[in-house]
Amino acid sequence: MVKIAPSILSADFARLLEDVRRVEEAGADYLHIDVMDGHFVPNITIGPAVVAALRPHSRLVFDVHLMIEEPDRYIDPFIQAGADLITVHAETCRHLHRTLNCIREKGGRAGVALNPATGPEVLQYLPGLFDLVLVMTVNPGFGGQAFIPQTLPKIKDLQRMIGEMGGNVEIEVDGGIGPSTVPLVVQAGAGVLVAGSAIFNAPDPATAIREIREAAQRG
Ligand SMILES: O=C(CO)[C@@H](O)[C@H](O)COP(=O)(O)O
Numbered sequence: 001m002v003k004i005a006p007s008i009l010s011a012d013f014a015r016l017l018e019d020v021r022r023v024e025e026a027g028a029d030y031l032h033i034d035v036m037d038g039h040f041v042p043n044i045t046i047g048p049a050v051v052a053a054l055r056p057h058s059r060l061v062f063d064v065h066l067m068i069e070e071p072d073r074y075i076d077p078f079i080q081a082g083a084d085l086i087t088v089h090a091e092t093c094r095h096l097h098r099t100l101n102c103i104r105e106k107g108g109r110a111g112v113a114l115n116p117a118t119g120p121e122v123l124q125y126l127p128g129l130f131d132l133v134l135v136m137t138v139n140p141g142f143g144g145q146a147f148i149p150q151t152l153p154k155i156k157d158l159q160r161m162i163g164e165m166g167g168n169v170e171i172e173v174d175g176g177i178g179p180s181t182v183p184l185v186v187q188a189g190a191g192v193l194v195a196g197s198a199i200f201n202a203p204d205p206a207t208a209i210r211e212i213r214e215a216a217q218r219g
Pocket of ligand 1: 007008009010032034065138139140141142143144145174175176177194195196197198
């Protein structure tokens, strides 16, 4: 059974809590929270204050995706705000091993995100240190971009690598995920599906989530 993680980047920020409640009631598993700094990616979004404001109103797993330079500086603020899972980009971490340990020491689950051009080998010597790999299926920064099919072999390679490492690691995909791409990523090995525009831009987010689950079963 796949997990669905609606990305609030595509929510209506003027009605954020309403949108979060809607996807929670519709059976979402994670709430994907995109944090962007205008440096690592050309967009600026959400900080710990927004996470803290939402936390008392939701029981969803808060899946915080840090698309920021120097992510170590913000691990503690986001954990304090209520993040359950913190994902950092391998491309932004000089000492990825240290950063992953730091997330876990502070009480979070640790994830590593890989840009489309980054290979899975950065994870090879870190078995047991991460709980999730986030395969970016678009270049990070904006919602509504087209899925990059060249990322599919990487999902397969990661699934094999993670199987060899042992342990319980989720493969999450993010970018251009919707009913037409879900069967491809699920077949390749993805278990957590982030979707922004496919859910929040749909006339009814609950129907959109159901359609994504049905597409996953086809995969
Ligand atoms: O991290 C990002 C974009 O950088 C994503 O989480 C987007 O929010 C996905 O949006 P869609 O491609 O699903 O519209």
